[in-house]
Amino acid sequence: MLPAPPDLICRDITKHFDAFRAVDHVNFEVPQGSFFSILGPSGCGKTTLLRMIAGFQEPTSGDLLIKGKSVIGVPPNRRPVSMVFQHLALFPTMNIGDNVGFGLRQRGVARAEIRRRVDDVLDRVGLPGVSARRVDQLSGGQKQRVAIARCMVLEPDVLLLDEPLGALDQKLREHMKVELKSLQAAFNTTFVYITHDQSEALVMSDNVAVMNKGQFEQIGPPQEVYHRPATAFVAGFVGDANTFEAKVTAVNGSMLTLATQTGAQMNVSAPQSGFDTGQRVDVFLRPEAIELVASDMAAQNGDNISPGTVTSVLFNGANSALTVRDTATGAMINVALPQTGAFAGIGTGDTVYTRWDPTKARCYAAPGVK
Amino acid sequence: MSSDASRLGFYLLLAPILLWLVVLIILPHVGLFVVSISEKIGPREYEIGMGNYAAFFQEPLFWRTFARTAIMSILATALTLILGFPIAYYIAKLTQGRTKTTLFLMCMIPFWVSELVRTFGWMILLRETGVISNGLQALGLVSGPVEFLYNDAAIMVGLVYTSILFMVVPLVTTLDSLDNSLIEAGYDLGGSSTAVMREIVIPHAMPGIVSGCIVVFMLSLGNYLTPILLGGKDSLWFTGMIYTQFITRFNWELGSAFGFLLLILSSLVVFLGLKLSGQSLSETMGRS
Amino acid sequence: MIPTVPQPVFAKWCYRAYVVAFFIYLALPLTVVGVFAFNNSVFPSLPWEGFTLAWFFGTEAPYIGVFHERSILRAIGTSAVVALWVSGLAVTVGTCNAFLFVRHEFRGKAFLYILMLLPLIIPGVILGISILVFSSSIANTLEDATGLWFDGLRPGLILVILGQFSFITTFATLVISARLQKFDPSLEEAALNLGASQWGAIRQITLPFLLPAIVASAVVSILMSFENFNTTLMLVGSDSPLTIAMFDKLKQGSTPVLNAVSLLLIAVSAALGLISLLFQSNKQ
Numbered sequence: 001m002l003p004a005p006p007d008l009i010c011r012d013i014t015k016h017f018d019a020f021r022a023v024d025h026v027n028f029e030v031p032q033g034s035f036f037s038i039l040g041p042s043g044c045g046k047t048t049l050l051r052m053i054a055g056f057q058e059p060t061s062g063d064l065l066i067k068g069k070s071v072i073g074v075p076p077n078r079r080p081v082s083m084v085f086q087h088l089a090l091f092p093t094m095n096i097g098d099n100v101g102f103g104l105r106q107r108g109v110a111r112a113e114i115r116r117r118v119d120d121v122l123d124r125v126g127l128p129g130v131s132a133r134r135v136d137q138l139s140g141g142q143k144q145r146v147a148i149a150r151c152m153v154l155e156p157d158v159l160l161l162d163e164p165l166g167a168l169d170q171k172l173r174e175h176m177k178v179e180l181k182s183l184q185a186a187f188n189t190t191f192v193y194i195t196h197d198q199s200e201a202l203v204m205s206d207n208v209a210v211m212n213k214g215q216f217e218q219i220g221p222p223q224e225v226y227h228r229p230a231t232a233f234v235a236g237f238v239g240d241a242n243t244f245e246a247k248v249t250a251v252n253g254s255m256l257t258l259a260t261q262t263g264a265q266m267n268v269s270a271p272q273s274g275f276d277t278g279q280r281v282d283v284f285l286r287p288e289a290i291e292l293v294a295s296d297m298a299a300q301n302g303d304n305i306s307p308g309t310v311t312s313v314l315f316n317g318a319n320s321a322l323t324v325r326d327t328a329t330g331a332m333i334n335v336a337l338p339q340t341g342a343f344a345g346i347g348t349g350d351t352v353y354t355r356w357d358p359t360k361a362r363c364y365a366a367p368g369v370k
Numbered sequence: 371m372s373s374d375a376s377r378l379g380f381y382l383l384l385a386p387i388l389l390w391l392v393v394l395i396i397l398p399h400v401g402l403f404v405v406s407i408s409e410k411i412g413p414r415e416y417e418i419g420m421g422n423y424a425a426f427f428q429e430p431l432f433w434r435t436f437a438r439t440a441i442m443s444i445l446a447t448a449l450t451l452i453l454g455f456p457i458a459y460y461i462a463k464l465t466q467g468r469t470k471t472t473l474f475l476m477c478m479i480p481f482w483v484s485e486l487v488r489t490f491g492w493m494i495l496l497r498e499t500g501v502i503s504n505g506l507q508a509l510g511l512v513s514g515p516v517e518f519l520y521n522d523a524a525i526m527v528g529l530v531y532t533s534i535l536f537m538v539v540p541l542v543t544t545l546d547s548l549d550n551s552l553i554e555a556g557y558d559l560g561g562s563s564t565a566v567m568r569e570i571v572i573p574h575a576m577p578g579i580v581s582g583c584i585v586v587f588m589l590s591l592g593n594y595l596t597p598i599l600l601g602g603k604d605s606l607w608f609t610g611m612i613y614t615q616f617i618t619r620f621n622w623e624l625g626s627a628f629g630f631l632l633l634i635l636s637s638l639v640v641f642l643g644l645k646l647s648g649q650s651l652s653e654t655m656g657r658s
Numbered sequence: 659m660i661p662t663v664p665q666p667v668f669a670k671w672c673y674r675a676y677v678v679a680f681f682i683y684l685a686l687p688l689t690v691v692g693v694f695a696f697n698n699s700v701f702p703s704l705p706w707e708g709f710t711l712a713w714f715f716g717t718e719a720p721y722i723g724v725f726h727e728r729s730i731l732r733a734i735g736t737s738a739v740v741a742l743w744v745s746g747l748a749v750t751v752g753t754c755n756a757f758l759f760v761r762h763e764f765r766g767k768a769f770l771y772i773l774m775l776l777p778l779i780i781p782g783v784i785l786g787i788s789i790l791v792f793s794s795s796i797a798n799t800l801e802d803a804t805g806l807w808f809d810g811l812r813p814g815l816i817l818v819i820l821g822q823f824s825f826i827t828t829f830a831t832l833v834i835s836a837r838l839q840k841f842d843p844s845l846e847e848a849a850l851n852l853g854a855s856q857w858g859a860i861r862q863i864t865l866p867f868l869l870p871a872i873v874a875s876a877v878v879s880i881l882m883s884f885e886n887f888n889t890t891l892m893l894v895g896s897d898s899p900l901t902i903a904m905f906d907k908l909k910q911g912s913t914p915v916l917n918a919v920s921l922l923l924i925a926v927s928a929a930l931g932l933i934s935l936l937f938q939s940n941k942q
Contacts, residue, residue, distance in 0.1 A: 154559065
């Protein structure tokens with residue numbers, strides 16, 4: 001027996017608006033039961049892509065397959081996908097039960113059966129007994145769950161979610177991330193989720209696609225996207241990073257020696273990237289990859305180490321950081337400040353040493369220069 | 371700020387509105403009612419009685435005209451809704467930016483023009499020597515002049531024309547406020563066009579439909595020009611009958627009774643319309 | 659049935675054809691009225707006898723143009739007087755009402771608001787006859803008691819003005835209230851804080867803010883007054899405003915001079931209507 005085809009396949013999908021190419025030859029597959037996120041800045045084409053899957057826009061070229069069948073030309077009301085809209089689009093003229101039962105009514109399901117299935121799905125999203133309430137009597141998080149229930153009651157092959165957490169406040173959003181993930185696991189339905197919030201994508205997804213200017217820059221599990229970004233855009237967009245512009249001064253196997261414009265020397269490991277001496281590169285270094293040390297005692301195995309002055313302490317609980325000015329070059333870098341107590345007394349003006357492993361930095365050819 | 375000064379300000383603001391409403395609206399209607407229940411028993415001698423109302427119910431011409439006016443007005447309202455809804459929907463949902471503004475303004479312009487001018491236009495079009503009759507002859511569809519004026523269809527055309535903007539404008543406003551994603555959600559959940567229309571668009575547009583229908587019905591019921599000019603001498607419109615009693619027959623008592631009956635009918639329809647749709651007068655009218 | 663939901667091409671074209679047909683229906687009567695104003699014939703109907711401006715500027719019978727037709731000119735003058743009075747009164751009372759309903763809380767406010775809306779749902783003919791009946795009975799009583807004449811309470815321009823004012827004020831109140839509701843009261847408080855008097859703050863801060871709505875409602879009031887027929891018909895005396903004068907002429911049999919007046923009315927009302935819309939939308 002052949003393995004089941006992926007729930008959703010996009011083959012070379014392209015969408016033009018006049019001269020503008022909103023989606024540019026995008027390819028991906030989403031296996032059954034997985035949580036797939038498309039992460040990108042606003043205007044990158046992710047909404048267009050999602051709306052093409054839902055059927056509200058026709059691709060200019062390419063093919064879309066759901067459960068192995070092409071849905072090109074199939075109107076949205078005949079597609080086996082459901083969508084949770086950005087502002088949820090709960091029908092204000094109907095109560096919760098009628099909202100959730102809307103799709104079943106369209107299919108001509110018997111009334112008693114609709115009632116049973118609506119109650120059942122509301123139970124599963126943790127909102128038993130709200131059928132008779134009006135939409136405006138629910139809290140933001142409850143509306144969220146009703147919107148998901150309204151789709152899930154139809155047992156769609158793929159559930160599309162268009163930044164549904166955007167309108168919630170910070171605290172509720174953190175909570176809903178966890179809840180969405182567990183709902184997805186409980187229903188075992190394929191979710192395609194678009195967002196510009198990297199934390200949403202990283203926390204919930206099995207796979208993340210990072211999108212920019214209509215193209216996918218990288219597809220992979222969250223850890224891979226975070227730790228091994230494929231392009232400079234991904235490195236800059238996902239997570240925080242210090243960036244340096246530099247020039248390759250020596251190549252020694254996979255180890256590069258770089259010089260920044262202000263004259264600082266650094267070592268960066270860049271396996272399989274084939275840089276040449278003299279080439280311009282962009283270097284990305286995560287704040288938590290930098291270690292604070294009290295002295296420059298041991299510069300072992302090529303670690304980069306340099307003295308600096310603390311210019312500000314940005315206390316933010318577990319995400320606290322320091323801004324450090326490099327003594328030699330004057331460059332500013334952000335360094336994560338672990339709240340372990342070791343640096344509890346650090347203050348502005350203190351001298352510290354920063355140390356980082358060459359394998360922790362990522363190095364990409366500078367744009368426009370070959 | 372002293373509360374005396376503010377009280378004075380309050381009463382100064384209260385005075386004009388009370389003067390307006392009491393002197394020009396409430397007292398005249400009370401007066402109208404009093405006159406309607408007066409029966410003339412001699413020169414400048416009256417006694418209270420329901421004789422004028424009895425006369426209305428005894429004379430078939432009177433109450434048939436009344437019923438005819440009501441039914442034609444309901445018909446005109448329904449027709450206006452059916453014809454106007456697709457237009458409002460088109461303007462609100464299928465056009466954008468400048469096209470939308472232009473179409474909306476084009477809808478408004480006939481509204482700014484005097485009803486007399488509009489009706490005059492229809493007379494030029496519909497009469498025996500008119501544009502449509504001549505056009506049909508030129509096309510060879512009819513052999514001689516055709517009179518399109520002075521029948522109920524002409525009245526209907528005129529009534530719908532006169533009031534359609536009062537239907538389209540509130541409908542455009544309410545349909546505009548319907549988020550497109552609600553329509554998309556309806557389709558996404560498997561709804562057909564009919565189901566989306568019936569379950570999402572129309573319930574949302576209900577306030578606009580009600581306020582449009584109320585205004586159109588009242589305008590038709592109280593219309594005088596259109597039925598008289600397009601329907602001719604025998605148009606049998608109730609306002610025409612009121613005019614005859616007041617100005618031609620000088621029977622103010624009977625005329626007042628007619629006026630009061632018309633007022634009751636129109637208030638009843640407004641009241642029922644609001645009750646059926648569960649809305650209040652303030653929100654329905656205050657919006658326009 | 660929105661652009662993002664695909665529909666059959668045939669249905670789309672049918673829909674568009676209907677919309678086009680509708681706008682033709684809308685434009686047709688006004689167009690023929692305008693076109694026949696230039697027909698060189700004594701009847702506003704086909705056949706087309708050639709182009710003429712005589713119905714505007716003509717001086718010789720039967721081609722007496724609008725600008726030389728005494729009765730029409732006088733009716734326009736009467737209408738203008740009535741319209742200015744109605745507009746001035748309606749805007750003044752409307753502004754007071756707006757302040758009353760937006761700024762003050764008092765017992766019976768909701769009731770008074772509904773009462774204020776009532777003129778909208780009373781048919782114009784009824785408004786007319788009720789005022790006619792009421793004013794006549796007052797006049798009768800006063801004349802019986804004093805033996806003097808009270809012509810102002812008999813059908814005539816004063817009653818026409820009062821009759822139109824009685825329902826146009828509601829429109830003015832709604833338009834001005836809507837704008838006053840958008841006013842941020844802290845602006846007025848800031849003016850008081852900077853030393854202005856209560857009335858000074860209203861005059862220098864609030865009224866200028868209300869100005870677009872006041873102008874718009876004044877223009878709309880003038881338009882509504884000019885084109886009012888039903889209420890006016892019942893209250894008119896010997897001086898006829900324009901619509902009544904035109905109605906009388908129309909009943910006698912029309913000549914293209916009516917088309918010419920109508921065309922002027924169309925042009926002026928369309929222009930005024932657009933101005934009022936611009937005033938309302940620009941400043942919001």
